[in-house]
C-alpha cells in the first residue's frame with residue numbers, strides 16, 4: 001500500500017500504460033482521477049478500479065486545451081479531496097520523417113506530448129503544493145534518447161519532455177514536488193499500431209516481430225512493467241529522486 005491516502009491524476013488512462021498504472025496505483029491505496037480524451041474509455045478504467053474495491057473517477061479532457069485541463073484538474077482535485085501525484089502519460093505518435101511528416105501531425109504531436117505536459121503540470125502545481133508537495137511523472141520515451149526512423153516528430157517531442165522534466169525538477173524542488181521522466185521502450189498499445197503497421201509493411205505481427213529484434217531482452221514491454229516503474233517514481237521509495245530520466249526499455253538504449 002505504497003500510495004495509501006494519496007490522490008493521483010493520470011492522463012491518457014483510458015487504455016494501455018495509463019490504464020495499467022491507474023489500476024496499480026489504486027491497488028496500492030491511491031484514489032485515482034482517470035483522465036482521457038475518450039470518456040467511455042476513462043469510465044471503463046474507473047469501473048474496473050471500483051469493481052476491485054478501489055476509488056476512481058473518470059474525467060474527459062483534451063490535455064492540449066488549457067480550458068479542458070483547468071476544468072479537469074479542478075474537478076479531479078474536488079472529487080478526490082486533494083492531489084499528490086500527476087502522471088503525464090497522455091500522448092500521440094506521429095509517423096513520418098521530416099521529409100514527409102505533415103504540419104498537422106507535427107503540431108498535434110507537440111500539442112499533446114509537450115504542451116499537454118506543461119498545461120497539466122501548471123494546473124496541478126497549486127494543488128500539489130497545498131498537499132505539502134508530491135510527485136510528477138512525465139511520460140517520455142526511448143525515442144527521446146535515440147533516433148528512430150520514420151518517427152521524427154515523436155522523437156523531437158519526447159526529447160522536449162526530457163528537457164522540460166529537468167527544468168521542472170529544479171523549479172519545483174523548493175515546493176517539495178519531485179519531477180521525473182519515464183522512458184519506456186515499445187509496449188504494444190493502441191498508440192503504437194501505426195508505427196507497427198508501417199514497420200511491418202501492413203503486417204502488424206511482422207512489425208511487432210521486427211521491433212522486438214531491437215530489444216536485447218528479446219521482447220517488447222508490458223504495460224504493467226511500465227506501471228511498476230511509475231509507481232516507484234510516484235511513491236516515497238523515490239524520495240531522493242528528482243530530475244531523473246528513467247529508462248524502462250529492455251536494454252534498447254544500452255546498445
Ligand code: 1HS
Nearest residue numbers: 141143148185186211214
Ligand atoms: C512508444 C514508445 O515511446 C517507444 S518509441 C518506439 C521505439 S521502437 O519501436 O523503435 O523500438
